[in-house]
Amino acid sequence: MPSVIRGVRARLTVTIVALVVLTAAVLGIGSYLFVDTSLHQQARDEAAAQARFDLSVIAPSRLVSTPPTAAEIQGLQDAFHFRNLDTIVDDGSGPVITSLSGTPLPGEMVRLVDQGQIAYAWMSVNGQPSLVVGGRSGGTGPAVYFIRDEAALEATLDQLRLALGVGALVLAILAIVAARFLARGVLAPVEAAGRAAERIERGDLSARVPVTSDDEFGTWADRFNRMAAALDDTIGRLESAQDQNRRFVADVSHELRTPVSALVAEASILRDHLGDLPQASRRAGELIVDDIARLRTLVEELMELSRFDAETEEVELRPVDVSRLIRDVVAARHPDAVLELPDDRVVIESDPRRLERILTNLLGNARDHAPGALVVVRLRAAAGQVSITVADRGPGVPADRLARIFDRFFMADPSRRGGSGLGLAIAREHAELLGGHLHGRNRDGGGLAIELVLPVTGSLRHGDPAETGEDEPEGR
Amino acid sequence: MDARILLVEDDPSIREVTVIGLSAAGFAVTAAPDGVEGLERFRSDPFDLVLLDVMLPRLDGYEVCRQIRRTSTVPVVMLTARADTMDVVVGLEAGADDYVRKPFEVPELIARVRAALRRAGRLPDETDNLQLGPLGIDVAGRAVSRDGVDIPLTRTEFDLLLELVRHHGQVLTRDVLLDRVWGYDYLGDSRLVDVAIQRLRAKIETDPAAPELVLTVRGAGYKAAR
Numbered sequence: 001m002p003s004v005i006r007g008v009r010a011r012l013t014v015t016i017v018a019l020v021v022l023t024a025a026v027l028g029i030g031s032y033l034f035v036d037t038s039l040h041q042q043a044r045d046e047a048a049a050q051a052r053f054d055l056s057v058i059a060p061s062r063l064v065s066t067p068p069t070a071a072e073i074q075g076l077q078d079a080f081h082f083r084n085l086d087t088i089v090d091d092g093s094g095p096v097i098t099s100l101s102g103t104p105l106p107g108e109m110v111r112l113v114d115q116g117q118i119a120y121a122w123m124s125v126n127g128q129p130s131l132v133v134g135g136r137s138g139g140t141g142p143a144v145y146f147i148r149d150e151a152a153l154e155a156t157l158d159q160l161r162l163a164l165g166v167g168a169l170v171l172a173i174l175a176i177v178a179a180r181f182l183a184r185g186v187l188a189p190v191e192a193a194g195r196a197a198e199r200i201e202r203g204d205l206s207a208r209v210p211v212t213s214d215d216e217f218g219t220w221a222d223r224f225n226r227m228a229a230a231l232d233d234t235i236g237r238l239e240s241a242q243d244q245n246r247r248f249v250a251d252v253s254h255e256l257r258t259p260v261s262a263l264v265a266e267a268s269i270l271r272d273h274l275g276d277l278p279q280a281s282r283r284a285g286e287l288i289v290d291d292i293a294r295l296r297t298l299v300e301e302l303m304e305l306s307r308f309d310a311e312t313e314e315v316e317l318r319p320v321d322v323s324r325l326i327r328d329v330v331a332a333r334h335p336d337a338v339l340e341l342p343d344d345r346v347v348i349e350s351d352p353r354r355l356e357r358i359l360t361n362l363l364g365n366a367r368d369h370a371p372g373a374l375v376v377v378r379l380r381a382a383a384g385q386v387s388i389t390v391a392d393r394g395p396g397v398p399a400d401r402l403a404r405i406f407d408r409f410f411m412a413d414p415s416r417r418g419g420s421g422l423g424l425a426i427a428r429e430h431a432e433l434l435g436g437h438l439h440g441r442n443r444d445g446g447g448l449a450i451e452l453v454l455p456v457t458g459s460l461r462h463g464d465p466a467e468t469g470e471d472e473p474e475g476r
Numbered sequence: 477m478d479a480r481i482l483l484v485e486d487d488p489s490i491r492e493v494t495v496i497g498l499s500a501a502g503f504a505v506t507a508a509p510d511g512v513e514g515l516e517r518f519r520s521d522p523f524d525l526v527l528l529d530v531m532l533p534r535l536d537g538y539e540v541c542r543q544i545r546r547t548s549t550v551p552v553v554m555l556t557a558r559a560d561t562m563d564v565v566v567g568l569e570a571g572a573d574d575y576v577r578k579p580f581e582v583p584e585l586i587a588r589v590r591a592a593l594r595r596a597g598r599l600p601d602e603t604d605n606l607q608l609g610p611l612g613i614d615v616a617g618r619a620v621s622r623d624g625v626d627i628p629l630t631r632t633e634f635d636l637l638l639e640l641v642r643h644h645g646q647v648l649t650r651d652v653l654l655d656r657v658w659g660y661d662y663l664g665d666s667r668l669v670d671v672a673i674q675r676l677r678a679k680i681e682t683d684p685a686a687p688e689l690v691l692t693v694r695g696a697g698y699k700a701a702r
Contacts, residue, residue: 257557261579262489268581269497296579316667319694353667 008190009183016179017172024171028164035160039153043131044120047148051118051133054080059137059144063089068142080146086125090143105145109134113143122150129154189217193224205232250306256299260292267292294420301422305408308429315351315433322346322355322379322386329356330377334363337390340378348386348456354430358438361423362390362450368419369412369448370394384456391449396442405440405450424450479524479593483507484514484540485555486532494527497582498589511535515543525593527585528572529555530563538570545571549631551592555580564671573632574658574668591658595635608641608700609689611680622680632657633676636669640690640700649697673698 062076073089080087088105103125109132112119118135125132125147134145192209199207208228209221267289274285307313323341330337359377366375370392378389397405397412404410406428409421424438431438436454443449481503485491491507498505506521508514511532518526526544530537541552554567554575567575573595576588606613612621618634620627629637635657640648648656650666658668673692677684691699 257578258487259489261557262487262493264579265490265493265497265582265585268583269493269500272583 009180009187012183012186013176013179016182017175020175020179021168021172024168028168032157032160032164036157039157040122043148043150043153047120047131047133047146048118051135051146054146055118055135055137055144056139060141063137063141063144066141076144084149086147088145088147089137090145105132105134110143113145116140189213189221193221196224196228200228200231205235246306246309249302250310253299253302253306257303260296260299263292264296298420298422301420301426304426305422305429308426308433313429313433315354317349317351319347320350320352320355322348322350322388325352325355326359326377326379326388329359330363333360334367334375334377337363337366337375337377340376342379342381344381346379346381346386348454350434350454354434358427358430358452359388359390361427362452364419364423365427365450366390366392366394366448373447381456385453386456387451387453389449389451391443391447393443393445393447396446396448397440399442402440402442405448406438427452478502478504480504480506480522481525481527481589482514482518482521482523483527484509484511484532484537485527485529486510487529494582494585498586501586503589509533511537511540515540518544518548523550524596525589526550526552527555527576527589528552530567531557538566541567541570541572545630549596551596551631553588553592564667568630568632568668568671568675571630573630595658596631606638606641608637608644611689613638613641620680627679629676629679632672633679636672636676637680637690637700640698644700645702647693647696647699653697669698 058079059076062079063072065072068076068089076089077087103123106121106123109119109121113134113136116136116139118133120131120133122129122131124130129150131148131150132145133148134143136142137144189209189212196207196209205228208225211218211221211225270285271289274282274289277285323346326339326341330339363375363377366373371394373393375393376389376391378391380387380389395412401410401412405412406424408425410424411421428438431452431454434454436452438450438452440448440450481498483491483494483498483505485494485507486509488509491509495505495507506517506523508517512534514526514528514532515535526541528537528540532540537554541554544550544552551574552572554563554572555578556563556567556575557578564575574588574592576585606615610622611627614620615638618631620629620634620637636653639653639656650669653669654666657672673690674684677687677690680689681687689701691701693699
């Protein structure tokens with residue numbers, strides 16, 4: 001789960017917002033219902049009190065006949081009309097309906113009124129919310145219904161609903177903002193630690209987490225920082241020890257360089273005069289010449305590795321005709337090797353000096369590792385990469401030690417005299433500098449194969465001859 | 477052969493064995509242990525070639541080379557402990573013609589010395605003047621001018637330019653140039669050519685970053701414009 005922090009933040013936010021919205025909803029709906037109920041109650045009580053008075057005092061004075069005449073009913077209606085009350089009087093002619101809208105009054109209400117009680121009903125009359133209150137005139141006379149327009153009450157309730165709705169929305173938005181803010185605050189130490197860990201991962205061991213509080217996060221940040229400091233300290237000590245080591249090797253090989261230079265020059269003269277020496281000292285002379293050559297190689301290879309360690313090496317890229325380079329190096333270093341080159345020229349952007357060095361060392365390894373055995377040098381060009389394999393028919397390397405053949409001073413067979421043990425390590429450094437890599441494997445049928453794989457960045461694989469230079473323009 | 481060689485080298489063993497080797501090869505060798513003494517020797521006696529170690533006490537090899545170049549075109553071969561491009565560039569800038577990497581075997585050194593002497597003694601085989609764009613090349617006088625203004629070139633730079641102009645329009649590989657200008661077979665260091673080309677361009681091109689006279693042919697070598 002890559003986004004734990006985001007997930008936690010979202011969960012925190014959702015929880016807080018849900019709590020706030022729920023609380024607001026309960027409070028809002030509750031208070032609305034309370035207001036709604038009490039307003040209706042109040043209106044009903046008022047209407048009932050008024051109706052009682054009207055039915056006992058005003059209606060009997062107007063409705064004298066039984067059943068009342070149309071003129072009496074009209075008179076009553078006119079009288080109440082001045083008070084903004086529509087009035088219906090049951091003249092015994094049939095089911096009581098509202099005179100204006102045709103909506104029948106609820107049967108239950110009519111029944112209660114017939115029994116002599118005062119009854120009421122909330123209903124819509126002509127599209128207006130209204131309270132209808134009914135009773136019998138004088139307690140036993142004709143039924144009279146008063147229609148009270150309660151639009152004002154409903155408008156008040158509408159306003160209240162709107163206010164509560166808007167309030168809830170504002171509250172929800174505030175809750176979201178506050179929750180995000182809160183979540184960020186709570187998670188800030190976690191994110192700071194995440195950033196610090198990322199910096200440490202990238203190698204910046206000075207990264208620390210700010211300790212901003214006394215709580216669990218503070219304790220945890222403090223512990224994190226102590227761990228980072230310990231790591232920094234340990235790695236610093238290891239690095240300085242390694243630096244010292246490398247400086248020592250660089251210094252030693254550098255100091256050896258001058259005497260080795262003298263020895264090489266001296267040996268080159270001695271070699272020309274070995275024949276003049278008496279038999280007993282001639283052999284010693286031969287050994288000295290050979291050993292000085294070995295010493296020279298060792299010192300030069302140590303210096304080469306020191307330069308890699310100092311990271312001062314630079315790559316000089318240019319188009320390289322790999323096929324031609326292989327032919328040249330093999331001809332110079334291991335003329336007996338069998339070449340397997342593709343028909344097409346293979347041209348890549350690379351550093352020819354380094355390629356030559358890698359190939360020389362691989363061939364040198366094959367020669368030392370498998371003296372006299374058949375060596376095959378194979379070039380393969382595939383999409384995006386080029387591989388050069390140097391394969392011998394020597395004893396190979398035990399599988400468990402195969403991964404170590406590129407280590408410095410690794411010898412597959414320590415009893416064999418030969419290379420310095422640095423050739424493959426140097427080849428690997430060069431290969432990595434070129435963006436490629438080396439790996440070894442044991443061949444079917446015996447022998448070791450080391451493959452150099454190089455990335456091809458440019459589209460130079462089938463570069464035309466004019467671009468990449470045909471064979472020399474004229475003989476040398 | 478009795479060519480006179482001045483060897484400036486601080487390490488006694490290397491100095492002694494080099495003197496032995498060069499003397500046995502028929503050279504008359506004078507040796508000096510540091511830069512100041514080397515320069516004094518150079519000023520008091522005539523020499524056909526100077527072998528200069530780079531790391532010298534009192535006055536380093538580059539400085540000695542610069543001082544020599546003020547008055548002389550004698551071939552100078554640097555003996556350098558490291559063959560990094562920087563060393564090659566500094567050496568060529570100081571006016572050196574070639575360098576030999578340490579450690580060296582004496583026969584190898586002798587071959588390089590002979591090649592340098594051969595080049596220095598080479599007589600001009602053409603007497604006419606050559607032209608490359610706005611450049612006028614006086615082969616016999618070994619002088620180059622651009623719009624009538626002389627351009628001072630070192631011996632190596634002149635030889636390089638001459639080789640390219642003689643085959644103008646034709647691509648010359650680094651190996652061929654090493655062979656013809658420096659006079660020895662490809663030893664794996666074609667950077668010498670690249671550095672010398674850059675030095676040459678800095679002197680003859682109007683914009684060395686966009687050369688018009690000496691062109692690079694990618695993956696192959698160099699050629700002079702037609």
